[in-house]
Amino acid sequence: MSIKKHIPNIITGLNMLCGTIAVIFAVQGNLIMAALFVGLGIFFDFFDGLAARALNVKSEVGLQLDSLADMITSGLVPGIIMYQLFLRALPGTLDPMSDSWSADAANTWLEWNIPFLAIVGLLIVVASGYRLAKFNVDERQTDSFIGLPTPANAMLILSLPLILVYQPHPIAVSLILNEWFLVGLTLFSCYMLNAEIPLFALKFSDWSFNKNKLRYSFIAFCLIMIILFQFIAIPLIIASYVLLSIISNGMESKRRELV
Template identity: 60%
Template sequence: MKQHIPNALTLLNLLCGSIAVIFAIQDNFITASFFVFLGIFFDFFDGFAARKLNVQSELGLQLDSLADMVTSGLVPGIVMYKLLALTVNTSNTVDGDWSSNTGWLDFDLPILPLLGLLITLASAYRLANFNLDTEQQNFFKGLPTPANTLLIVSLPLIMEFQDSDFINGIILNKWFLIGLTFLSCYLLNANIKLFALKFKDWSFKTNATRYIFILLCIVLLITLQFAAIPTIILLYIIMSVLDNLTTK
């Protein structure tokens, strides 16, 4: 029975991601983000449960990547598509009812926003590569898809809850979004060693980087709220690079 617990958590991740897709398509970024956060929560604990229950399996590995492809691959691509669509003044929706829009030429499909889906493609490549890479047990090579997803979905949350003309002007600048899209694709598959939040023991000596990172995350979230998320991702990369240099 216990071998099914991690897979059940993984399927909950997939369910949350699927619901997030529906809300993201409907421009309901707040609810979509909630289900993304919930999906990432299940994604963290499915691996934790598998290790604690000693029921890790190849099926669980493959299922985890399939679930992540939706929650942390498709959703951020759709969110970026929607944000880019806002910069070219298009509704990015289909006018009229379904029966009146059955042909390809009836759809308003702007080209520029489609760049956002590059994030989905880069996420798929990373997840497939991760499954084949036997080295990534205690660290990540490139930015994990959940972290990248948090970065992307934080943008509409920042605009909604920390309304600022200056910040909104930056986020809704098409060149900023295009640059972030390409940066996101690069970081997902970059040959950069990033530490994983996996604790073999609870000693400060062996987990100093992790403890300091978690503490800084808490401080940033309290002070900056959703605007802290991009800062945390940058901090994660910087601390990983410094940790690698220190180790060497």
């Protein structure tokens, strides 16, 4: 049995492993390490499909495994991160996990000590799961996306704690730690994950410039933005990705009408 056909699934497994480690860090409140492992998971997520196409070993199992890995890395972790941000934004809230394993826990096991508003952040998990389920059965999404891909949404959410720690501008901090901003961002995130908006994919069928002008231009734009603005660039890049896709789709529609 050739090992070649297992290489993409092994890479997907590394994505799943990174996502699982990120879950542990996120639950513990270590949002920076969680972001690091999500970043590694997304890196592997990009290359598993690339490896499958390069080795010509695409399979239905690989497709399902990829979505399961994305559900952990780019669905579950961002939801927990948003939940943790709510805990930091809401006044007087404590980490509900702090006393979970104490000797007195048996006497208070019916006590609810989770802020209801913080649960709103977990809607990202639900919306991500629904988006991934639709992706697996939607034949329109072979070469592009309908709605924001879960890795892009994960990068948007995970940029928030990175900005808080490494670029703590007073305006950015007050905005990110505002519970109503977090509510709005969560609902917007859930909408964009499942919106009927066509977005171009960063999938390369070959490396030619003519066929991938948009992809190469966008990657160059991302690098420049990150160099100039660091983590604050991530929300700007996601917004630019959506806007550029809408403009590109509009130009393509007009071109087809003229043909």
